[in-house]
Amino acid sequence: MSAHGWLADTRTSYDAVAESYADLLRDALAGAPFERGILALFAELVHASGGGPVADIGCGPGRITAYLHNLGVEAFGIDLSPAMIDVARRDHPGLRFQVGSMTDLDLTDSSVAGLLAWFSLIHIPDDEVPRVLAHFHRVLxxxxALLLGFHVGDEHRLKTQGYGGHPMKVHVHRRPPDRVAAWLRDAGFTVEAQMLHYPDESTQGAFLFARRRP
Structure with a gap:
């Protein structure tokens, strides 16, 4: 599938589920103490380095962006789906959100103090990941500080339905943390920490903390 093809499918799929996705996950962090702790650690790292704008790439309806804002982070969100951005702007009117793609990130070089991709890199094919990480390195x-959250495994599947039963057509990629860490090092990052979450193999996630090397 061409890059334009999978990007278009991903955009259309998340446009279709935007409202249902937002309703399903709106209060999810309230019951997720480990995830709240991971985000608090990321916020602390940003503050410790002097603060500044932080980009939430693949922000969806903006729940993580808003949580970081409540931790004192100058967070803004970018998402491929215009419908997701509409929901984010409606639910979090005081924050900045814009439509954009991590494959062609429209941010100025060295313009953000931190960047996170919270389970949004999972839809990017392996051969596109280095280009995405090059953009992350460029804008940081x-x-x-960089935080990546992703599903653990070594497979990909086509998701055809989700979030309220709406039809979708998105590829979900599960990856070993060591592979993602190697990609980060190749892109010019220093990996500082690796955390695994959810011991059940079917739902296991990983979080990698890294920094752009000076």
């Missing part, structure tokens, strides 16, 4: 300030 030297020594800027």
């Amino acid at each position: 300030r030297p020594d800027g």
